[in-house]
Amino acid sequence: MTNTKQTTLNPNTIRHLQNYIAAKAEERGFADETLHERLVLLMEEVGELAKACRKVSHMNVDVNREIHNHVGEEIADVLNMIFAVGIELGVDIESEFLDKESEVDKRHYQRVESHQ
Numbered sequence: 001m002t003n004t005k006q007t008t009l010n011p012n013t014i015r016h017l018q019n020y021i022a023a024k025a026e027e028r029g030f031a032d033e034t035l036h037e038r039l040v041l042l043m044e045e046v047g048e049l050a051k052a053c054r055k056v057s058h059m060n061v062d063v064n065r066e067i068h069n070h071v072g073e074e075i076a077d078v079l080n081m082i083f084a085v086g087i088e089l090g091v092d093i094e095s096e097f098l099d100k101e102s103e104v105d106k107r108h109y110q111r112v113e114s115h116q
């Protein structure tokens with residue numbers, strides 16, 4: 001992965017990915033999945049990502065069970081299922097993403113001291 005700072009998004013970047021995932025879902029025979037099914041699959045993939053992160057974070061794991069999940073692969077799975085949910089809902093993810101980014105850009109974030 002290149003590590004260049006890019007603070008703008010080329011038009012149709014996300015839309016292209018959304019259209020690609022919609023076409024692949026159709027091609028693979030998943031186009032008839034319901035919203036509920038896609039949400040279940042998304043949660044499953046988020047769980048697999050968490051498990052993979054657990055491994056790379058060197059948390060305690062059952063030494064008798066091998067964790068096969070790889071973070072990059074699980075991120076790709078989560079991304080795929082997030083798009084699948086958006087597609088099922090008819091959401092234009094690029095438009096929503098850009099609107100939200102514009103909103104977040106107006107915020108000012110700073111760590112604050114805890115007073116407990």
Ligand SMILES: [Mg+2]
Pocket residue numbers: 045048073074077
């Ligand atoms: Mg997975």
